[in-house]
Amino acid sequence: MKTLSDAETQAALTDYGLTRPRGPGFAFRDPERRVHYGWHAHAYHQLLYAISGTTQIETRVARLFLPPGRAAWIPAGLAHRTLMSDVDGASLYFAPDAVADPGDRLRILIATPVMREMILHALRWPQGTAEGDLLAESFFATLALMCGEWLDGELPLALARSDHPGIARAIAAAHMSERNFRRSFRRETGMGWQQWLGQARILAAMALLAQGRRVTDVAQDVGFSSLSAFAKVFARLTGENPVRYRNNTVEPNGRRDIMDR
Numbered sequence: 001m002k003t004l005s006d007a008e009t010q011a012a013l014t015d016y017g018l019t020r021p022r023g024p025g026f027a028f029r030d031p032e033r034r035v036h037y038g039w040h041a042h043a044y045h046q047l048l049y050a051i052s053g054t055t056q057i058e059t060r061v062a063r064l065f066l067p068p069g070r071a072a073w074i075p076a077g078l079a080h081r082t083l084m085s086d087v088d089g090a091s092l093y094f095a096p097d098a099v100a101d102p103g104d105r106l107r108i109l110i111a112t113p114v115m116r117e118m119i120l121h122a123l124r125w126p127q128g129t130a131e132g133d134l135l136a137e138s139f140f141a142t143l144a145l146m147c148g149e150w151l152d153g154e155l156p157l158a159l160a161r162s163d164h165p166g167i168a169r170a171i172a173a174a175h176m177s178e179r180n181f182r183r184s185f186r187r188e189t190g191m192g193w194q195q196w197l198g199q200a201r202i203l204a205a206m207a208l209l210a211q212g213r214r215v216t217d218v219a220q221d222v223g224f225s226s227l228s229a230f231a232k233v234f235a236r237l238t239g240e241n242p243v244r245y246r247n248n249t250v251e252p253n254g255r256r257d258i259m260d261r
Helices: 006-016 113-122 134-153 165-172 178-189 193-209 215-221 227-238 242-250
Strands: 025-028 045-058 062-066 070-074 081-094 107-110 158-160
Touching: 025 113, 025 134, 045 113, 062 070, 062 107, 062 193, 070 134, 081 113, 081 134, 107 134, 113 134, 178 193, 193 215, 193 227, 193 242, 215 227, 215 242, 227 242
Parallel strands: none
Antiparallel strands: 025 081, 045 062, 045 070, 045 081, 062 158, 070 107
16 A cells, blocks of 8 residues: 655646646546545545445545445545545546535435446546537536536445544544443544444445455344344445445446345
8 A cells, every 4th residue: 555645645636637627627537556645635526436446535524435336526625535445436527616516525425327427438538638629518517517416315424533532542442431432422523333333334344245245244244143134224324235236336237146145
């Protein structure tokens, strides 16, 4: 894993041509693998689609996991850092005024088939090629309008972070009494410990399912004794059942034999 400082991150963004964006929008496919980018922000809105692998995206208030087959919305000007572990992804960037209500926080979105196909189609227009191209400008304008609809399909795949030293340590290993831990955790993160743990388990399950693992094995590995309970929680947080998610992620255009009955 290559870790870049904030200054090295800015230098990399400059080399990629992302620090001087222009036009209504453009596409970018990161050539790096296994890299941890430092804190940075973009002048344009970013829609990042995970083709394979899992990306962690951290803001000042939360840490989000972007599993395969999902997309992340990063509004312009939002400070964040990313950890990409053997990830293949595609990003679209939109001018700040192109999206009517972009919001001011990071969101994980359901990537519909239409979204996936439009993102992949837009890869033909990298930075500097869409400006002045009527087809490209029209395509990105349509995508920007559709982003308003996609932002309504937010998934609760965020784990709150805290700068409180005790809570930060407790997220990995508790060093408080149960009573103080629960109170401090909710105050610092805005969610209960059990809610945080439940989301963490589902995020871990998504990463395992993306590797083609059996649903029954994954449910047990992440701490569910009941397959039906796992499927219910998974569907509530991700918008689809675990078998469908695994099949769509591992073989997006194919079929798998279902062996999880």
